[in-house]
Amino acid sequence: MQEPMHECKYNPGFMRDTLIPQVGIITDIRTETPDVKTFRVEAPGGGKLFEHMPGQCAMVCAPGVGEAMFSITSSPTNQHYQEFSIKRCGVLTEHLHSLKAGDEILVRGPYGNNFPVETELKGKNLLFIAGGIALAPLRSVINYCLDNRENYGDIDIVYGSRSADDLVQRREIEEVWSKIPGVNVHLTIDRPQDGWDGHVGFVPSYLQELAFDTNRTAILCGPPIMIKFCLQGLKEMGFAMEQVYTTLELRMKCGVGKCGRCNIGTKYVCKDGPVFRFDQVDELPNEY
């Protein structure tokens, strides 16, 4: 938990500022794909740095290199650590990929809202649709729902990536999720590949083949083009925008709605998001 701010005799009552991070220890690094690694982070004395809810994010900082917002991919039901699945695509992520277990990073958070796992999603059949690295934010929700299995109905997970090598969390998907009763995992890759006997094709077309009924709430995350066509498919299947959730991602610096970067319309994605229902997304100016 957060330690109190250092003494300030003229300013009693001030808490440690949210912009000041905590030191976290990387206790494990898993290579998921050629460009995605999952980092396990714990407090220096062991245990989690803070509590979070599924869908929330945290600022991860390598001092002297940079700081960026990442979704927390582990479920809050995990009592011991938090995990971040991070794709190598810039200066900071390149650096993070060079780190080793035992190295320190700075973390502050959690930030943002969360998927309504204890309210709107409770008791519902759930349809998760993800592409590529976008499984990262959904994995937190999926594992939360699986750890509280009795609170949710059937769970379908449609997940696709460029190739079989680009599927994130493949081991957990195949060895854990696929074996839980009432959970159906539908994997697909963009192009045929040796050793792959699963579905081949883009996520939107696979979604249409699967032809789900509308008695479920959908949670959709992925690259913009995938979102666009999946949303179109869901509409054709009869889904209302009120039953489809997604997360938005914009540049962020502060994480608390003050630095101005992720402002879109009257919302700040860091504070009012990242989780939005599509009827809420439709009300935003088209700038995301």
Next chain:
Amino acid sequence: MYKIQKENLKALYAAIAAEDDLFLPVRSAGQVNFGLWTQEAEADIDTLKTVKSAKDIFFPQSENLYQVHRQEGKMNVQGAELCRKPFVVFGIRGCDVKGMEVLDKVFLSEPVDSYYAARRQMGTLVAMACGRPETSCFCKVFGVDCAAPAGDVITWLVGDTLYWEPKTEKGEALTAKVAQLLEKTDASAVEAEKQNIRAIVEKLPYSHLSLDKWGAAAADKNFDSPLWEQLYTPCLACGTCTFVCPTCQCYDIKDYNTGNGVQRYRCWDSCMYSDFTMMAHGNNRNSQMQRFRQRFMHKLAYFPANNDGMFSCVGCGRCVDKCPGHLNIVKVIKAFEKEGV
């Protein structure tokens, strides 16, 4: 009501500065800006508008947030010290005081920004009425009465006499400290001055701009207007408007390697810059039109929608004076007044 002769102001400054830090408009290298008063400083309370607003006394252009040291291979995070010395801002104008109210909405809302909050707690505002409002002023449009600004103490400079009226507990405390330099007086000269100022304000060219097309309801309506394409073209994306603005609060967080660790600091940033929203996977505001639109939509529609109708413009007119493309918020308001949906 108290008064002090202008020739005695230096003694007043010295009395305030004896205990507290004193910031006031200071002339340096041909420009007047808020600066720390010293015996050598050339105070200038006659110039109406400092080049930059008083914003950076409370929200500095650059300030340290924390330091990261490595000790025996371990990172050690040390938060920057918060402002702990009381200070006085002398000669802040009504528009800039209103600007502080706008910044308060941002920085004092949860989670409170402790760096800003500490300065607000330590700072006393000695506001000054605007004896000679200028043609680029339009604070009246945003509900500022520059004849009687908000503040802990209000002052009026009439001829060679400065009138002084404490308005808050902080203002009373400051007045008590310098009481031996002040002389009790009645309010008649000030009342006459207020009437003079308000008469000038009525006649200013931008004093009667209409905000009917703006406010919370404009958040949906004005975004898709074709006017933005026509309005933005002279914009050079220099960011001057955001830097002189008393309400612009966008900031960046950056690193500085001190050789003995890493200093993490924040500094003003500008939504006018092309890399402001740049991400690894692209930029959600690719064109200058979009960035230009964002600035005005934020000030005149999004901010009021989130803050009970309060606009994030105070009509100080600095952007009107300083924009190299002669673009400004007045042109935007007028364009929508005429043709807006």
